[in-house]
Amino acid sequence: MNITILGPGAIGSLYAYKLHQAGHRVSVWGRSPQDTVVIELDGGSAIHFPNCDVTSLKASDLVIVTLKAWQVELALKPLLKHLNSDAILLFLHNGMGTVEHLATAINHHPVLLGTSTHGALRLSSSQVRHTGLGQTFIGPWNDKGSRCSFIADVLDHAFKPVAWNSEIQTALWSKLVINCAINPLTAINNCQNGGLAHKDYQQQIAMVVREATECANQVGVVLKAEEMLDTVYKVIHATAQNYSSMHQDIYNKRQSEIDYITGYVVSISKRYGIAVPTNLALYHQIKQIESSWNQHD
Incomplete structure:
Protein backbone atom coordinates (compact mmCIF):
# COMPACT_ATOMS: atom_id res chain seq x y z
CA MET A 1 0.00 0.00 0.00
CA GLU A 167 -16.82 -1.49 19.21
CA ILE A 168 -13.79 0.80 19.10
CA GLN A 169 -15.57 3.51 21.13
CA THR A 170 -15.49 1.21 24.16
CA ALA A 171 -11.73 0.72 23.80
CA LEU A 172 -11.19 4.47 23.29
CA TRP A 173 -13.29 5.38 26.32
CA SER A 174 -11.47 2.81 28.46
CA LYS A 175 -8.15 4.37 27.52
CA LEU A 176 -9.59 7.85 28.08
CA VAL A 177 -10.66 6.96 31.64
CA ILE A 178 -7.17 5.58 32.36
CA ASN A 179 -5.57 8.74 30.95
CA CYS A 180 -7.92 10.96 32.98
CA ALA A 181 -6.81 9.17 36.15
CA ILE A 182 -3.07 9.10 35.46
CA ASN A 183 -2.03 11.98 33.20
CA PRO A 184 -3.15 15.13 35.05
CA LEU A 185 -2.18 13.80 38.48
CA THR A 186 1.34 12.79 37.41
CA ALA A 187 1.78 16.17 35.69
CA ILE A 188 0.55 18.22 38.65
CA ASN A 189 2.50 16.20 41.22
CA ASN A 190 5.62 15.77 39.04
CA CYS A 191 5.81 12.02 39.59
CA GLN A 192 6.15 8.76 37.72
CA ASN A 193 3.01 6.70 37.17
CA GLY A 194 3.95 4.46 40.10
CA GLY A 195 3.77 7.42 42.48
CA LEU A 196 -0.02 7.35 42.14
CA ALA A 197 -0.16 4.01 43.99
CA HIS A 198 0.27 6.00 47.23
CA LYS A 199 -2.84 6.06 49.42
CA ASP A 200 -2.93 9.88 49.31
CA TYR A 201 -4.28 9.68 45.73
CA GLN A 202 -6.77 6.87 46.33
CA GLN A 203 -9.93 8.94 46.80
CA GLN A 204 -9.08 11.38 43.98
CA ILE A 205 -8.43 8.56 41.48
CA ALA A 206 -11.64 6.77 42.48
CA MET A 207 -13.65 9.97 41.92
CA VAL A 208 -12.01 10.67 38.54
CA VAL A 209 -12.87 7.15 37.37
CA ARG A 210 -16.44 7.28 38.70
CA GLU A 211 -17.16 10.62 37.00
CA ALA A 212 -15.57 9.63 33.67
CA THR A 213 -17.36 6.26 33.49
CA GLU A 214 -20.67 8.02 34.18
CA CYS A 215 -20.01 10.22 31.14
CA ALA A 216 -19.13 7.16 29.04
CA ASN A 217 -22.36 5.45 30.08
CA GLN A 218 -24.33 8.57 29.19
CA VAL A 219 -23.12 8.41 25.55
CA GLY A 220 -23.93 4.71 25.27
CA VAL A 221 -20.54 3.20 26.13
CA VAL A 222 -21.06 0.75 28.98
CA LEU A 223 -18.18 0.81 31.47
CA LYS A 224 -18.25 -0.23 35.13
CA ALA A 225 -16.48 2.10 37.55
CA GLU A 226 -15.17 -0.74 39.76
CA GLU A 227 -13.67 -2.61 36.81
CA MET A 228 -12.14 0.57 35.36
CA LEU A 229 -10.63 1.48 38.75
CA ASP A 230 -9.04 -1.96 38.90
CA THR A 231 -7.67 -1.46 35.37
CA VAL A 232 -6.26 1.97 36.28
CA TYR A 233 -4.28 0.49 39.18
CA LYS A 234 -3.02 -2.36 37.00
CA VAL A 235 -1.69 0.26 34.54
CA ILE A 236 -0.18 2.31 37.40
CA HIS A 237 1.74 -0.75 38.63
CA ALA A 238 2.66 -2.06 35.16
CA THR A 239 4.03 1.35 34.08
CA ALA A 240 5.35 2.40 37.49
CA GLN A 241 8.69 3.66 36.12
CA ASN A 242 7.12 5.58 33.21
CA TYR A 243 6.36 9.27 33.03
CA SER A 244 3.01 9.98 31.39
CA SER A 245 2.91 11.98 28.17
CA MET A 246 1.17 14.84 29.98
CA HIS A 247 3.84 14.84 32.68
CA GLN A 248 6.48 15.15 29.97
CA ASP A 249 4.60 17.96 28.22
CA ILE A 250 4.06 19.98 31.40
CA TYR A 251 7.60 19.32 32.67
CA ASN A 252 9.02 20.59 29.36
CA LYS A 253 6.54 23.50 29.16
CA ARG A 254 4.82 22.16 26.05
CA GLN A 255 1.10 22.36 25.37
CA SER A 256 -0.58 19.22 26.74
CA GLU A 257 -3.52 17.20 25.44
CA ILE A 258 -5.68 18.10 28.45
CA ASP A 259 -8.50 19.46 26.24
CA TYR A 260 -8.83 16.06 24.53
CA ILE A 261 -8.50 13.94 27.67
CA THR A 262 -10.00 15.45 30.85
CA GLY A 263 -11.44 18.29 28.77
CA TYR A 264 -13.40 15.81 26.66
CA VAL A 265 -15.01 14.35 29.79
CA VAL A 266 -15.82 17.88 30.97
CA SER A 267 -17.45 18.69 27.60
CA ILE A 268 -19.62 15.54 27.76
CA SER A 269 -20.60 16.38 31.36
CA LYS A 270 -21.77 19.84 30.30
CA ARG A 271 -23.77 18.42 27.40
CA TYR A 272 -25.64 16.00 29.66
CA GLY A 273 -25.71 17.95 32.93
CA ILE A 274 -23.45 15.55 34.85
CA ALA A 275 -21.38 16.82 37.80
CA VAL A 276 -17.66 16.03 37.40
CA PRO A 277 -16.02 18.21 40.09
CA THR A 278 -12.82 16.16 40.42
CA ASN A 279 -12.09 16.07 36.69
CA LEU A 280 -13.04 19.75 36.37
CA ALA A 281 -10.61 20.73 39.15
CA LEU A 282 -7.75 18.78 37.50
CA TYR A 283 -8.61 20.32 34.12
CA HIS A 284 -8.39 23.84 35.55
CA GLN A 285 -5.13 23.05 37.37
CA ILE A 286 -3.42 21.95 34.15
CA LYS A 287 -4.82 24.93 32.21
CA GLN A 288 -3.59 27.24 34.99
CA ILE A 289 -0.07 25.78 34.77
CA GLU A 290 -0.07 26.23 30.98
CA SER A 291 -1.30 29.83 31.16
CA SER A 292 1.33 30.68 33.82
CA TRP A 293 4.10 30.08 31.28
CA ASN A 294 2.76 32.84 29.02
CA GLN A 295 2.44 35.23 31.95
CA HIS A 296 6.09 34.70 32.86
CA ASP A 297 7.37 35.09 29.28
Missing part, protein backbone atom coordinates in the same frame (compact mmCIF):
# COMPACT_ATOMS: atom_id res chain seq x y z
CA ASN A 2 0.93 3.67 -0.33
CA ILE A 3 0.94 4.97 3.24
CA THR A 4 1.54 8.46 4.64
CA ILE A 5 2.36 9.00 8.31
CA LEU A 6 1.16 12.43 9.44
CA GLY A 7 3.34 13.31 12.42
CA PRO A 8 6.59 11.29 12.41
CA GLY A 9 7.27 11.66 16.12
CA ALA A 10 8.28 8.65 18.23
CA ILE A 11 5.13 6.55 17.59
CA GLY A 12 4.76 7.76 13.98
CA SER A 13 8.38 6.87 13.26
CA LEU A 14 7.90 3.43 14.81
CA TYR A 15 4.95 2.71 12.50
CA ALA A 16 6.72 4.19 9.45
CA TYR A 17 9.75 1.96 9.98
CA LYS A 18 7.75 -1.23 10.60
CA LEU A 19 5.43 -0.64 7.62
CA HIS A 20 8.41 0.03 5.33
CA GLN A 21 10.03 -3.21 6.51
CA ALA A 22 6.79 -5.03 5.62
CA GLY A 23 7.11 -3.84 2.02
CA HIS A 24 4.77 -0.84 1.90
CA ARG A 25 5.62 2.48 0.19
CA VAL A 26 5.76 4.83 3.15
CA SER A 27 6.17 8.60 3.18
CA VAL A 28 5.94 10.99 6.13
CA TRP A 29 4.53 14.47 6.60
CA GLY A 30 6.31 16.36 9.34
CA ARG A 31 7.67 19.75 10.35
CA SER A 32 11.20 19.13 9.07
CA PRO A 33 12.11 21.37 6.10
CA GLN A 34 14.11 18.49 4.58
CA ASP A 35 12.83 16.53 1.58
CA THR A 36 13.61 13.29 3.40
CA VAL A 37 13.37 12.16 7.00
CA VAL A 38 15.85 9.57 8.24
CA ILE A 39 14.68 7.03 10.82
CA GLU A 40 16.79 4.45 12.68
CA LEU A 41 14.87 2.08 14.94
CA ASP A 42 16.59 0.27 17.82
CA GLY A 43 20.02 0.63 16.20
CA GLY A 44 18.86 -0.88 12.89
CA SER A 45 19.80 0.44 9.48
CA ALA A 46 18.71 3.98 8.59
CA ILE A 47 15.73 4.33 6.26
CA HIS A 48 15.11 7.50 4.24
CA PHE A 49 11.45 8.50 3.90
CA PRO A 50 10.07 11.15 1.52
CA ASN A 51 8.84 14.09 3.61
CA CYS A 52 6.01 16.50 2.72
CA ASP A 53 5.88 15.07 -0.80
CA VAL A 54 2.56 16.00 -2.44
CA THR A 55 2.93 13.30 -5.12
CA SER A 56 3.20 10.60 -2.43
CA LEU A 57 0.29 12.17 -0.53
CA LYS A 58 -1.96 12.12 -3.62
CA ALA A 59 -1.17 8.42 -4.13
CA SER A 60 -1.91 7.51 -0.50
CA ASP A 61 -4.24 4.58 0.15
CA LEU A 62 -3.92 5.11 3.91
CA VAL A 63 -3.03 8.14 6.04
CA ILE A 64 -2.12 7.38 9.66
CA VAL A 65 -2.42 10.40 11.95
CA THR A 66 0.00 10.16 14.89
CA LEU A 67 0.11 13.81 15.97
CA LYS A 68 -0.76 15.26 19.36
CA ALA A 69 -4.53 15.69 19.50
CA TRP A 70 -4.39 19.50 19.54
CA GLN A 71 -2.23 19.52 16.37
CA VAL A 72 -4.52 17.33 14.25
CA GLU A 73 -7.06 19.78 12.82
CA LEU A 74 -4.53 22.43 11.81
CA ALA A 75 -2.17 19.88 10.22
CA LEU A 76 -4.70 17.68 8.43
CA LYS A 77 -7.14 20.19 6.92
CA PRO A 78 -4.71 21.65 4.32
CA LEU A 79 -3.81 18.12 3.14
CA LEU A 80 -7.36 16.88 2.52
CA LYS A 81 -7.63 18.57 -0.89
CA HIS A 82 -4.75 16.40 -2.17
CA LEU A 83 -6.25 13.08 -1.04
CA ASN A 84 -8.34 10.71 -3.13
CA SER A 85 -11.82 10.33 -1.60
CA ASP A 86 -11.08 6.59 -1.18
CA ALA A 87 -7.99 7.31 0.96
CA ILE A 88 -8.49 5.78 4.41
CA LEU A 89 -7.83 8.02 7.43
CA LEU A 90 -6.67 6.29 10.63
CA PHE A 91 -6.49 8.47 13.74
CA LEU A 92 -4.04 7.00 16.23
CA HIS A 93 -3.50 9.47 19.05
CA ASN A 94 -4.33 10.03 22.71
CA GLY A 95 -7.61 11.59 23.70
CA MET A 96 -10.96 12.07 22.02
CA GLY A 97 -12.83 14.84 20.23
CA THR A 98 -10.58 15.65 17.27
CA VAL A 99 -12.61 13.68 14.73
CA GLU A 100 -15.86 15.36 15.79
CA HIS A 101 -14.28 18.75 15.02
CA LEU A 102 -13.33 17.52 11.53
CA ALA A 103 -16.52 15.58 10.83
CA THR A 104 -17.84 17.52 7.83
CA ALA A 105 -14.38 17.75 6.24
CA ILE A 106 -13.57 14.03 6.45
CA ASN A 107 -16.88 12.15 6.36
CA HIS A 108 -16.55 11.31 2.65
CA HIS A 109 -13.38 9.32 3.50
CA PRO A 110 -13.36 5.92 5.18
CA VAL A 111 -12.38 6.91 8.75
CA LEU A 112 -10.88 4.60 11.36
CA LEU A 113 -10.04 5.24 15.00
CA GLY A 114 -7.31 3.40 16.86
CA THR A 115 -5.64 3.02 20.20
CA SER A 116 -2.16 1.64 20.84
CA THR A 117 -0.23 0.76 23.98
CA HIS A 118 3.20 0.62 22.32
CA GLY A 119 5.90 2.76 23.87
CA ALA A 120 8.44 4.69 21.83
CA LEU A 121 11.12 7.25 22.64
CA ARG A 122 12.89 9.65 20.30
CA LEU A 123 16.60 9.66 21.17
CA SER A 124 17.66 12.15 18.48
CA SER A 125 16.32 13.64 15.25
CA SER A 126 16.71 10.25 13.55
CA GLN A 127 17.00 7.64 16.32
CA VAL A 128 13.93 6.02 17.86
CA ARG A 129 13.73 3.30 20.47
CA HIS A 130 10.79 0.92 20.85
CA THR A 131 10.50 1.10 24.64
CA GLY A 132 7.44 -1.02 25.29
CA LEU A 133 5.68 -3.82 23.47
CA GLY A 134 1.97 -3.22 23.25
CA GLN A 135 -1.07 -3.90 21.13
CA THR A 136 -3.16 -1.87 18.73
CA PHE A 137 -6.92 -1.90 18.21
CA ILE A 138 -8.62 -0.17 15.29
CA GLY A 139 -12.26 0.18 14.35
CA PRO A 140 -14.71 2.23 12.30
CA TRP A 141 -15.82 5.83 12.87
CA ASN A 142 -18.18 5.98 9.88
CA ASP A 143 -19.97 3.55 7.54
CA LYS A 144 -17.20 3.66 4.95
CA GLY A 145 -14.70 2.87 7.69
CA SER A 146 -16.69 -0.22 8.73
CA ARG A 147 -15.79 -1.77 5.36
CA CYS A 148 -12.03 -1.41 6.02
CA SER A 149 -11.39 -4.17 8.54
CA PHE A 150 -8.65 -5.47 6.21
CA ILE A 151 -6.46 -2.59 7.46
CA ALA A 152 -6.12 -4.45 10.77
CA ASP A 153 -4.58 -7.40 8.87
CA VAL A 154 -2.27 -5.07 6.92
CA LEU A 155 -0.99 -3.47 10.13
CA ASP A 156 -0.82 -6.79 11.98
CA HIS A 157 1.43 -8.20 9.27
CA ALA A 158 3.82 -5.28 9.83
CA PHE A 159 3.56 -4.71 13.55
CA LYS A 160 1.84 -7.41 15.64
CA PRO A 161 -0.54 -7.56 17.38
CA VAL A 162 -3.23 -5.44 15.69
CA ALA A 163 -6.90 -6.38 16.00
CA TRP A 164 -10.13 -5.07 14.50
CA ASN A 165 -12.65 -3.90 17.11
CA SER A 166 -16.07 -2.96 15.76
Whole structure:
Protein backbone atom coordinates (compact mmCIF):
# COMPACT_ATOMS: atom_id res chain seq x y z
CA MET A 1 0.00 0.00 0.00
CA ASN A 2 0.93 3.67 -0.33
CA ILE A 3 0.94 4.97 3.24
CA THR A 4 1.54 8.46 4.64
CA ILE A 5 2.36 9.00 8.31
CA LEU A 6 1.16 12.43 9.44
CA GLY A 7 3.34 13.31 12.42
CA PRO A 8 6.59 11.29 12.41
CA GLY A 9 7.27 11.66 16.12
CA ALA A 10 8.28 8.65 18.23
CA ILE A 11 5.13 6.55 17.59
CA GLY A 12 4.76 7.76 13.98
CA SER A 13 8.38 6.87 13.26
CA LEU A 14 7.90 3.43 14.81
CA TYR A 15 4.95 2.71 12.50
CA ALA A 16 6.72 4.19 9.45
CA TYR A 17 9.75 1.96 9.98
CA LYS A 18 7.75 -1.23 10.60
CA LEU A 19 5.43 -0.64 7.62
CA HIS A 20 8.41 0.03 5.33
CA GLN A 21 10.03 -3.21 6.51
CA ALA A 22 6.79 -5.03 5.62
CA GLY A 23 7.11 -3.84 2.02
CA HIS A 24 4.77 -0.84 1.90
CA ARG A 25 5.62 2.48 0.19
CA VAL A 26 5.76 4.83 3.15
CA SER A 27 6.17 8.60 3.18
CA VAL A 28 5.94 10.99 6.13
CA TRP A 29 4.53 14.47 6.60
CA GLY A 30 6.31 16.36 9.34
CA ARG A 31 7.67 19.75 10.35
CA SER A 32 11.20 19.13 9.07
CA PRO A 33 12.11 21.37 6.10
CA GLN A 34 14.11 18.49 4.58
CA ASP A 35 12.83 16.53 1.58
CA THR A 36 13.61 13.29 3.40
CA VAL A 37 13.37 12.16 7.00
CA VAL A 38 15.85 9.57 8.24
CA ILE A 39 14.68 7.03 10.82
CA GLU A 40 16.79 4.45 12.68
CA LEU A 41 14.87 2.08 14.94
CA ASP A 42 16.59 0.27 17.82
CA GLY A 43 20.02 0.63 16.20
CA GLY A 44 18.86 -0.88 12.89
CA SER A 45 19.80 0.44 9.48
CA ALA A 46 18.71 3.98 8.59
CA ILE A 47 15.73 4.33 6.26
CA HIS A 48 15.11 7.50 4.24
CA PHE A 49 11.45 8.50 3.90
CA PRO A 50 10.07 11.15 1.52
CA ASN A 51 8.84 14.09 3.61
CA CYS A 52 6.01 16.50 2.72
CA ASP A 53 5.88 15.07 -0.80
CA VAL A 54 2.56 16.00 -2.44
CA THR A 55 2.93 13.30 -5.12
CA SER A 56 3.20 10.60 -2.43
CA LEU A 57 0.29 12.17 -0.53
CA LYS A 58 -1.96 12.12 -3.62
CA ALA A 59 -1.17 8.42 -4.13
CA SER A 60 -1.91 7.51 -0.50
CA ASP A 61 -4.24 4.58 0.15
CA LEU A 62 -3.92 5.11 3.91
CA VAL A 63 -3.03 8.14 6.04
CA ILE A 64 -2.12 7.38 9.66
CA VAL A 65 -2.42 10.40 11.95
CA THR A 66 0.00 10.16 14.89
CA LEU A 67 0.11 13.81 15.97
CA LYS A 68 -0.76 15.26 19.36
CA ALA A 69 -4.53 15.69 19.50
CA TRP A 70 -4.39 19.50 19.54
CA GLN A 71 -2.23 19.52 16.37
CA VAL A 72 -4.52 17.33 14.25
CA GLU A 73 -7.06 19.78 12.82
CA LEU A 74 -4.53 22.43 11.81
CA ALA A 75 -2.17 19.88 10.22
CA LEU A 76 -4.70 17.68 8.43
CA LYS A 77 -7.14 20.19 6.92
CA PRO A 78 -4.71 21.65 4.32
CA LEU A 79 -3.81 18.12 3.14
CA LEU A 80 -7.36 16.88 2.52
CA LYS A 81 -7.63 18.57 -0.89
CA HIS A 82 -4.75 16.40 -2.17
CA LEU A 83 -6.25 13.08 -1.04
CA ASN A 84 -8.34 10.71 -3.13
CA SER A 85 -11.82 10.33 -1.60
CA ASP A 86 -11.08 6.59 -1.18
CA ALA A 87 -7.99 7.31 0.96
CA ILE A 88 -8.49 5.78 4.41
CA LEU A 89 -7.83 8.02 7.43
CA LEU A 90 -6.67 6.29 10.63
CA PHE A 91 -6.49 8.47 13.74
CA LEU A 92 -4.04 7.00 16.23
CA HIS A 93 -3.50 9.47 19.05
CA ASN A 94 -4.33 10.03 22.71
CA GLY A 95 -7.61 11.59 23.70
CA MET A 96 -10.96 12.07 22.02
CA GLY A 97 -12.83 14.84 20.23
CA THR A 98 -10.58 15.65 17.27
CA VAL A 99 -12.61 13.68 14.73
CA GLU A 100 -15.86 15.36 15.79
CA HIS A 101 -14.28 18.75 15.02
CA LEU A 102 -13.33 17.52 11.53
CA ALA A 103 -16.52 15.58 10.83
CA THR A 104 -17.84 17.52 7.83
CA ALA A 105 -14.38 17.75 6.24
CA ILE A 106 -13.57 14.03 6.45
CA ASN A 107 -16.88 12.15 6.36
CA HIS A 108 -16.55 11.31 2.65
CA HIS A 109 -13.38 9.32 3.50
CA PRO A 110 -13.36 5.92 5.18
CA VAL A 111 -12.38 6.91 8.75
CA LEU A 112 -10.88 4.60 11.36
CA LEU A 113 -10.04 5.24 15.00
CA GLY A 114 -7.31 3.40 16.86
CA THR A 115 -5.64 3.02 20.20
CA SER A 116 -2.16 1.64 20.84
CA THR A 117 -0.23 0.76 23.98
CA HIS A 118 3.20 0.62 22.32
CA GLY A 119 5.90 2.76 23.87
CA ALA A 120 8.44 4.69 21.83
CA LEU A 121 11.12 7.25 22.64
CA ARG A 122 12.89 9.65 20.30
CA LEU A 123 16.60 9.66 21.17
CA SER A 124 17.66 12.15 18.48
CA SER A 125 16.32 13.64 15.25
CA SER A 126 16.71 10.25 13.55
CA GLN A 127 17.00 7.64 16.32
CA VAL A 128 13.93 6.02 17.86
CA ARG A 129 13.73 3.30 20.47
CA HIS A 130 10.79 0.92 20.85
CA THR A 131 10.50 1.10 24.64
CA GLY A 132 7.44 -1.02 25.29
CA LEU A 133 5.68 -3.82 23.47
CA GLY A 134 1.97 -3.22 23.25
CA GLN A 135 -1.07 -3.90 21.13
CA THR A 136 -3.16 -1.87 18.73
CA PHE A 137 -6.92 -1.90 18.21
CA ILE A 138 -8.62 -0.17 15.29
CA GLY A 139 -12.26 0.18 14.35
CA PRO A 140 -14.71 2.23 12.30
CA TRP A 141 -15.82 5.83 12.87
CA ASN A 142 -18.18 5.98 9.88
CA ASP A 143 -19.97 3.55 7.54
CA LYS A 144 -17.20 3.66 4.95
CA GLY A 145 -14.70 2.87 7.69
CA SER A 146 -16.69 -0.22 8.73
CA ARG A 147 -15.79 -1.77 5.36
CA CYS A 148 -12.03 -1.41 6.02
CA SER A 149 -11.39 -4.17 8.54
CA PHE A 150 -8.65 -5.47 6.21
CA ILE A 151 -6.46 -2.59 7.46
CA ALA A 152 -6.12 -4.45 10.77
CA ASP A 153 -4.58 -7.40 8.87
CA VAL A 154 -2.27 -5.07 6.92
CA LEU A 155 -0.99 -3.47 10.13
CA ASP A 156 -0.82 -6.79 11.98
CA HIS A 157 1.43 -8.20 9.27
CA ALA A 158 3.82 -5.28 9.83
CA PHE A 159 3.56 -4.71 13.55
CA LYS A 160 1.84 -7.41 15.64
CA PRO A 161 -0.54 -7.56 17.38
CA VAL A 162 -3.23 -5.44 15.69
CA ALA A 163 -6.90 -6.38 16.00
CA TRP A 164 -10.13 -5.07 14.50
CA ASN A 165 -12.65 -3.90 17.11
CA SER A 166 -16.07 -2.96 15.76
CA GLU A 167 -16.82 -1.49 19.21
CA ILE A 168 -13.79 0.80 19.10
CA GLN A 169 -15.57 3.51 21.13
CA THR A 170 -15.49 1.21 24.16
CA ALA A 171 -11.73 0.72 23.80
CA LEU A 172 -11.19 4.47 23.29
CA TRP A 173 -13.29 5.38 26.32
CA SER A 174 -11.47 2.81 28.46
CA LYS A 175 -8.15 4.37 27.52
CA LEU A 176 -9.59 7.85 28.08
CA VAL A 177 -10.66 6.96 31.64
CA ILE A 178 -7.17 5.58 32.36
CA ASN A 179 -5.57 8.74 30.95
CA CYS A 180 -7.92 10.96 32.98
CA ALA A 181 -6.81 9.17 36.15
CA ILE A 182 -3.07 9.10 35.46
CA ASN A 183 -2.03 11.98 33.20
CA PRO A 184 -3.15 15.13 35.05
CA LEU A 185 -2.18 13.80 38.48
CA THR A 186 1.34 12.79 37.41
CA ALA A 187 1.78 16.17 35.69
CA ILE A 188 0.55 18.22 38.65
CA ASN A 189 2.50 16.20 41.22
CA ASN A 190 5.62 15.77 39.04
CA CYS A 191 5.81 12.02 39.59
CA GLN A 192 6.15 8.76 37.72
CA ASN A 193 3.01 6.70 37.17
CA GLY A 194 3.95 4.46 40.10
CA GLY A 195 3.77 7.42 42.48
CA LEU A 196 -0.02 7.35 42.14
CA ALA A 197 -0.16 4.01 43.99
CA HIS A 198 0.27 6.00 47.23
CA LYS A 199 -2.84 6.06 49.42
CA ASP A 200 -2.93 9.88 49.31
CA TYR A 201 -4.28 9.68 45.73
CA GLN A 202 -6.77 6.87 46.33
CA GLN A 203 -9.93 8.94 46.80
CA GLN A 204 -9.08 11.38 43.98
CA ILE A 205 -8.43 8.56 41.48
CA ALA A 206 -11.64 6.77 42.48
CA MET A 207 -13.65 9.97 41.92
CA VAL A 208 -12.01 10.67 38.54
CA VAL A 209 -12.87 7.15 37.37
CA ARG A 210 -16.44 7.28 38.70
CA GLU A 211 -17.16 10.62 37.00
CA ALA A 212 -15.57 9.63 33.67
CA THR A 213 -17.36 6.26 33.49
CA GLU A 214 -20.67 8.02 34.18
CA CYS A 215 -20.01 10.22 31.14
CA ALA A 216 -19.13 7.16 29.04
CA ASN A 217 -22.36 5.45 30.08
CA GLN A 218 -24.33 8.57 29.19
CA VAL A 219 -23.12 8.41 25.55
CA GLY A 220 -23.93 4.71 25.27
CA VAL A 221 -20.54 3.20 26.13
CA VAL A 222 -21.06 0.75 28.98
CA LEU A 223 -18.18 0.81 31.47
CA LYS A 224 -18.25 -0.23 35.13
CA ALA A 225 -16.48 2.10 37.55
CA GLU A 226 -15.17 -0.74 39.76
CA GLU A 227 -13.67 -2.61 36.81
CA MET A 228 -12.14 0.57 35.36
CA LEU A 229 -10.63 1.48 38.75
CA ASP A 230 -9.04 -1.96 38.90
CA THR A 231 -7.67 -1.46 35.37
CA VAL A 232 -6.26 1.97 36.28
CA TYR A 233 -4.28 0.49 39.18
CA LYS A 234 -3.02 -2.36 37.00
CA VAL A 235 -1.69 0.26 34.54
CA ILE A 236 -0.18 2.31 37.40
CA HIS A 237 1.74 -0.75 38.63
CA ALA A 238 2.66 -2.06 35.16
CA THR A 239 4.03 1.35 34.08
CA ALA A 240 5.35 2.40 37.49
CA GLN A 241 8.69 3.66 36.12
CA ASN A 242 7.12 5.58 33.21
CA TYR A 243 6.36 9.27 33.03
CA SER A 244 3.01 9.98 31.39
CA SER A 245 2.91 11.98 28.17
CA MET A 246 1.17 14.84 29.98
CA HIS A 247 3.84 14.84 32.68
CA GLN A 248 6.48 15.15 29.97
CA ASP A 249 4.60 17.96 28.22
CA ILE A 250 4.06 19.98 31.40
CA TYR A 251 7.60 19.32 32.67
CA ASN A 252 9.02 20.59 29.36
CA LYS A 253 6.54 23.50 29.16
CA ARG A 254 4.82 22.16 26.05
CA GLN A 255 1.10 22.36 25.37
CA SER A 256 -0.58 19.22 26.74
CA GLU A 257 -3.52 17.20 25.44
CA ILE A 258 -5.68 18.10 28.45
CA ASP A 259 -8.50 19.46 26.24
CA TYR A 260 -8.83 16.06 24.53
CA ILE A 261 -8.50 13.94 27.67
CA THR A 262 -10.00 15.45 30.85
CA GLY A 263 -11.44 18.29 28.77
CA TYR A 264 -13.40 15.81 26.66
CA VAL A 265 -15.01 14.35 29.79
CA VAL A 266 -15.82 17.88 30.97
CA SER A 267 -17.45 18.69 27.60
CA ILE A 268 -19.62 15.54 27.76
CA SER A 269 -20.60 16.38 31.36
CA LYS A 270 -21.77 19.84 30.30
CA ARG A 271 -23.77 18.42 27.40
CA TYR A 272 -25.64 16.00 29.66
CA GLY A 273 -25.71 17.95 32.93
CA ILE A 274 -23.45 15.55 34.85
CA ALA A 275 -21.38 16.82 37.80
CA VAL A 276 -17.66 16.03 37.40
CA PRO A 277 -16.02 18.21 40.09
CA THR A 278 -12.82 16.16 40.42
CA ASN A 279 -12.09 16.07 36.69
CA LEU A 280 -13.04 19.75 36.37
CA ALA A 281 -10.61 20.73 39.15
CA LEU A 282 -7.75 18.78 37.50
CA TYR A 283 -8.61 20.32 34.12
CA HIS A 284 -8.39 23.84 35.55
CA GLN A 285 -5.13 23.05 37.37
CA ILE A 286 -3.42 21.95 34.15
CA LYS A 287 -4.82 24.93 32.21
CA GLN A 288 -3.59 27.24 34.99
CA ILE A 289 -0.07 25.78 34.77
CA GLU A 290 -0.07 26.23 30.98
CA SER A 291 -1.30 29.83 31.16
CA SER A 292 1.33 30.68 33.82
CA TRP A 293 4.10 30.08 31.28
CA ASN A 294 2.76 32.84 29.02
CA GLN A 295 2.44 35.23 31.95
CA HIS A 296 6.09 34.70 32.86
CA ASP A 297 7.37 35.09 29.28
